[in-house]
Amino acid sequence: MTLAVLCGSTGNDLDPAAAGRLADELTVALTAAGASAVLTADGADIPGQLRDIARIAAGTKEPLLLCADDLVAHPSLLWTLATEPAGRSTALVATTDSGAGGDLREERGRLVPAVDGPTRFLGALRLAPGDLRLVAAAAEEAIIAGENGGGTGLMTRAPRTAGNALEALLPTLLAGGLVPIATRVRLLHAERVHTDAELAAAQAAVAAVDEDKALLRLAVKEKDDFFTTYAVSSWSPLVTKLCARAGLTPSGVTALSVLFAVGAALAFWEASRPAMIAGAVLLYLGFVLDCVDGQLARYTRRFGAFGGWLDTMADRAKEYAAYAGLAAGAERVGLPYAWPLAITAIVLQTVRHMTDTWYGALHDEAAARQAVGTAGNTDAGGGMGARLSRASNKVQADTGSVAYWLKRIVVFPIGERWALIAVLAALANGRVALAAVVIWGLLAAAYTLGLRSLRSVSMRVGVLNTVDTSRHRDDGRLVRGTVSAADLSWPLLWAAVAALAPLALIGAVAAGWVPRGTRWGAGDIELVRAGDAAIALVVAGLLVLGAGLAARSPHDGPLDWLVPAGLRAAEYLMAVAVAMICAVPPPVVFTLLFVLALHHYDLTARMEKGAPAARAKRALLGWDGRVLLLVLFASAGVATAGQLLLAVGVGLGFLTQAVRDWRTEGRR
Known part of the structure; x- marks a missing residue:
């Protein structure tokens, strides 16, 4: 009231x-x-x-x-x-x-x-x-x-x-x-x-x-993406009105959009031309409903923290289910490299979303500090970041211009991603669609990361230190109790090293410098090759865990908002490196990445939607514990079973925590 x-x-x-x-x-x-x-x-x-x-x-x-x-x-x-x-x-x-x-x-x-x-x-x-x-x-x-x-x-x-x-x-x-x-x-x-x-x-x-x-x-967003504005919002209010008359809730519409997306993924998996076209249509209609749930909430003013959280989580789950369907369908018809593309896409998109969340939080913090005259005025001064900020604001103010739409399209928002997937799936195949998502995603990531880094330096504020840093880093007991005792500085530097270490290992495996698919105890040569791979994994794992050395230091640097994204990249890439070396089936590693992404989206969605935070109980296994287990499972020769076990554990933990918190609205 x-x-x-x-x-x-x-x-x-x-x-x-x-x-x-x-x-x-x-x-x-x-x-x-x-x-x-x-x-x-x-x-x-x-x-x-x-x-x-x-x-x-x-x-x-x-x-x-x-x-x-x-x-x-x-x-x-x-x-x-x-x-x-x-x-x-x-x-x-x-x-x-x-x-x-x-x-x-x-x-x-x-x-x-x-x-x-x-x-x-x-x-x-x-x-x-x-x-x-x-x-x-x-x-x-x-x-x-x-x-x-x-x-x-x-x-x-x-x-x-x-x-x-x-x-x-x-x-x-x-x-x-x-x-x-x-x-x-x-x-x-x-x-x-x-x-x-x-x-x-x-x-x-x-x-x-x-x-x-x-x-x-x-009820339609005033400023939306190009595809959404012209191919969805031009007629979705009619659907919104019908849903309101039918008494549907926004969460009910979200559930319907999930069903459409699941149907699209199954059609992509079947992979025949009629099925691919049907999947493209279902994906488009699911995206329309994804827009309608928000419009219905704004039209009826039926808001709730749970609804906002559910919408965010469903969006990510639907998109990643489509990736899986495209990869499985491509493999079904004999097209190689589809699963690696799907894995690349889910890692890339999740890390990008982490940067989106924390850059948005940084902007809000800058606005708050500017209001009281402490810092954060990106329009003042003559630095590169300030000039970029003024140019960006000028383009954003020129609504409907070519520059305005190019700026919104180039960042590869969800509407453009779903449109690209639907069109290429219908006209080509799942591998082509996934390759396009990866290529455009990489270009968009380079563009946004470069410009945002320059702008954030000019803001002269930090944001990760204004929240429960350990929780948003997803530190586990290993870092909180032992590794962070070193209390080193430069958290972003350590997070960058953690992300680059498994990326370098993946490159070495792909180049053949580190053996892959080896088996312990299958002869002296195989044993030596497996030992080399194990040493490489252990070294990479130690470098990843090194990101915990600066966990207790203030995360108040102008670029420290990138730390969560760096830690997500380090953990996901470590799972991929283990999978490549130990011949883990791609669907297994994709499943692990899928549940890890949901777990991490849960953290950011609660913050973005004003939802109740998770209970104060600290996680036993954070990113650090999971990385350690990945290395141990690989060294023991049970990498596939270990990744499946991790996926089940993280998934059950996420579901149990979410249900408990939403039933009690975050109260103990």
């Missing part, structure tokens, strides 16, 4: 009766949006309102929705504020007509102060429970600023509308560390009114919009 507060406005020329009716309408709208109660901060002056708001904030543990009583808006906008999916603070804003004149701007959807910015505040602010602690100090600072005649932000830039406590409170909240996300009006209408003529015009503007039709269109 949400506690709503109407903030009385002073200094306007509204007829008292009309102002009273408007306040009553807002009360009804706030109640319909889910407010448990609608209170009034109606002090005779701004300081009185601010003290009233601070008192209310101190006495509640619910989200607090502050709304100016002279706001005319579609009720669904207040509903959108009250039902923010991740439970974050959010403000109702609009883009200024001239692209200037506001006091805010957006950084990845988050609002930060800006002089003459492109975004203006519209008088409604939802504060998450975790941000209520900022209200008392911000209110006091606003009162002092007002008494001194200084004011900040919206108070000085819009003196006519400074008759409400919200205009005084928001700038001081932002200065105190609040970084709300933007809830933009877009196709709906909202404005503050000060005269009876403005009130009548605003009400007419609200009535002129078909609210339900606008909500359905607003």
